[in-house]
Amino acid sequence: MSERYELTLEWDVGRVETVRAKSDQTVVVAALDGGVQLPVGCLTGACATCTGELLSGELHHRRPPRSLKPRHVDAGYVLLCIAEPRSDCRIRVGSKVQSELVENPWK
Numbered sequence: 001m002s003e004r005y006e007l008t009l010e011w012d013v014g015r016v017e018t019v020r021a022k023s024d025q026t027v028v029v030a031a032l033d034g035g036v037q038l039p040v041g042c043l044t045g046a047c048a049t050c051t052g053e054l055l056s057g058e059l060h061h062r063r064p065p066r067s068l069k070p071r072h073v074d075a076g077y078v079l080l081c082i083a084e085p086r087s088d089c090r091i092r093v094g095s096k097v098q099s100e101l102v103e104n105p106w107k
Helices: 027-033 070-074 095-099
Strands: 004-010 016-022 051-056 059-061 077-079 083-085 089-092
Touching: 004 027, 016 027, 027 083, 051 095, 059 077, 070 077
Parallel strands: 004 089
Antiparallel strands: 004 016, 051 077, 051 089, 059 083
């Protein structure tokens, strides 16, 4: 039997949503089940569209997060399409999070 956790999703614009997730459920699926839409792309951990920033708690990637560099993982970034909760979590979400991983060559 899988455990259940509370996921608090926070956007930079001040929006906050809380959803319940099973330990064998990805954050993206738990959000959809809770009526919350998150940015998604490939759903396999390859594109980084669903990147979030783990603010507190513990998430586990089902498979290696191919689109995140080790420094991103070390900084707390996670791929929500392949991340499953291991505790209650606070996660910063939204398209701005993913854009932080890509350097702008025109700066």
